[in-house]
Amino acid sequence: MDDVEVVVVGAGVAGLRCAGLLQAAGRSVLVLEAGDGVGGRIRTDRVDGFLLDRGFQVANPAYNALRAAVDVAALEVQPFPAGARVLADDGAHTVADPARAFRLAGASALTALPRPAELWALGKWAAPLLTGMRKEHGLARHLLQARPDTSLRVSLDKVGAHGLLRATLERYLAGVVLEDEGETSAAFALLLMRSFARGRPGLPRAGMQALPDAMAAPLAGRIRFGEKVEHVEEIDGRARVWTVGSTITTDRVVVATDAWSAESLLGRARLVAPEPKGLVTDWYAVDEAPETTGLLHLDVRQDRGPAVNACVVSAAAPSYAPAGRHLVQATSLLPAGAEPAPESDVRRHAAAMLGGSEAGLTLLRRDVVPHALPVQPAPLHFRARQRVDEVTLVCGDHRDTASTQGALVSGARAARAVLASFASLGEFA
Numbered sequence: 001m002d003d004v005e006v007v008v009v010g011a012g013v014a015g016l017r018c019a020g021l022l023q024a025a026g027r028s029v030l031v032l033e034a035g036d037g038v039g040g041r042i043r044t045d046r047v048d049g050f051l052l053d054r055g056f057q058v059a060n061p062a063y064n065a066l067r068a069a070v071d072v073a074a075l076e077v078q079p080f081p082a083g084a085r086v087l088a089d090d091g092a093h094t095v096a097d098p099a100r101a102f103r104l105a106g107a108s109a110l111t112a113l114p115r116p117a118e119l120w121a122l123g124k125w126a127a128p129l130l131t132g133m134r135k136e137h138g139l140a141r142h143l144l145q146a147r148p149d150t151s152l153r154v155s156l157d158k159v160g161a162h163g164l165l166r167a168t169l170e171r172y173l174a175g176v177v178l179e180d181e182g183e184t185s186a187a188f189a190l191l192l193m194r195s196f197a198r199g200r201p202g203l204p205r206a207g208m209q210a211l212p213d214a215m216a217a218p219l220a221g222r223i224r225f226g227e228k229v230e231h232v233e234e235i236d237g238r239a240r241v242w243t244v245g246s247t248i249t250t251d252r253v254v255v256a257t258d259a260w261s262a263e264s265l266l267g268r269a270r271l272v273a274p275e276p277k278g279l280v281t282d283w284y285a286v287d288e289a290p291e292t293t294g295l296l297h298l299d300v301r302q303d304r305g306p307a308v309n310a311c312v313v314s315a316a317a318p319s320y321a322p323a324g325r326h327l328v329q330a331t332s333l334l335p336a337g338a339e340p341a342p343e344s345d346v347r348r349h350a351a352a353m354l355g356g357s358e359a360g361l362t363l364l365r366r367d368v369v370p371h372a373l374p375v376q377p378a379p380l381h382f383r384a385r386q387r388v389d390e391v392t393l394v395c396g397d398h399r400d401t402a403s404t405q406g407a408l409v410s411g412a413r414a415a416r417a418v419l420a421s422f423a424s425l426g427e428f429a
């Protein structure tokens with residue numbers, strides 16, 4: 001294997017994107033993956049006939065890096081309806097555009113009509129998105145130029161956002177950025193809102209794993225599983241890669257692991273990982289669906305339970321449950337160092353949000369994911385440096401935006417930098 005030109009460490013979507021582009025450019029690539037399959041944080045298992053992702057997550061066809069990496073149509077994404085069902089102190093509301101809300105909730109949708117002042121404030125908050133609407137690339141830069149980036153909470157305070165719309169937005173985003181203190185970059189939140197508005201996020205027919213599987217297909221025979229890389233070093237202008245049982249010498253190495261593994265592999269002198277944010281997803285089987293819209297359910301009451309969102313997954317994505325049964329998920333946040341909320345509390349809360357009886361929810365699996373995402377505070381730093389030394393690069397969602405899109409962009413960027421270094425056309429990233 002010493003004739004391999006590039007070793008990629010990690011078969012998450014960043015590593016797969018990098019390896020795929022290098023192979024397509026005619027370079028010999030070997031991917032070393034510690035686990036037993038591709039996908040990293042994007043994995044799906046079949047349990048009792050249900051498809052369970054390892055933590056509730058969605059694929060967003062609006063991510064341009066996703067469209068560049070796979071044939072999105074072939075994933076057969078089953079979309080969630082846009083909008084949310086919100087439990088507030090004055091009752092339950094369907095928050096969506098008025099036509100859709102009426103279709104989903106009938107006359108009761110009218111109770112959630114936002115006041116003009118609420119709409120105006122959120123319009124001001126989102127204004128930089130409107131001025132950059134036509135940009136397919138460079139939107140993040142545009143947002144940072146349009147106004148200094150602050151935390152989400154400060155940015156909403158500044159425009160005077162309040163009421164049900166703000167509470168809904170914050171709760172919705174908390175389930176995406178995995179924190180509810182509002183500390184995430186407002187520019188990142190705007191980027192996310194734009195991608196939700198442009199796409200119909202959903203679940204591939206074969207589960208989220210279909211995404212990395214599609215990317216891995218052209219790399220058949222070039223991925224080795226159960227190969228935990230323990231050490232990477234530059235020696236005489238080449239890279240030496242140590243796993244438990246072997247040593248490989250190669251021209252370039254791309255460390256495409258999660259941030260925390262990259263830090264322990266390369267050492268803190270070479271890479272400092274951002275703080276992690278975690279989540280817990282409880283997956284339940286039900287015989288009778290408590291509701292049939294597939295809408296995401298949120299709770300913005302003062303006194304609420306631990307779930308940041310819940311939904312009947314199979315109402316939107318029927319392939320996730322066997323015929324005659326239904327799949328429910330409830331996700332709660334897991335800040336660094338915290339203990340997961342008791343499952344019984346999550347179950348009670350999910351039943352309160354979705355309607356239906358707590359006893360009807362049969363736990364299929366609890367996924368506890370302490371390292372789901374790196375923090376993404378203000379000011380937003382995207383396109384972080386990837387070069388470690390003359391022969392080593394690092395890529396992954398911690399080098400770009402904390403998302404599938406960010407991981408894919410980072411993987412592609414690393415591939416381009418490797419190719420440029422081979423061609424001596426430019427600098428390493």
Ligand SMILES: Cc1cc2nc3c(=O)[nH]c(=O)nc-3n(C[C@H](O)[C@H](O)[C@H](O)COP(=O)(O)OP(=O)(O)OC[C@H]3O[C@@H](n4cnc5c(N)ncnc54)[C@H](O)[C@@H]3O)c2cc1C
Nearest residue numbers: 010012013014034040041055057058229261396397403404
């Ligand atoms: C539950 C959950 C929900 C999410 N929801 C969304 C969502 O809805 N939308 C969105 O855009 N993003 C979401 N994300 C984030 C998204 O999944 C990640 O940003 C993305 O998958 C990161 O990909 P990556 O390739 O950078 O890293 P990873 O997926 O972490 O891949 C790294 C790979 O490196 C391997 N590895 C680690 N150490 C070593 C080693 N020493 N040797 C060899 N291999 C090693 C790992 O086993 C892994 O396969 C979610 C994440 C989680 C966990």
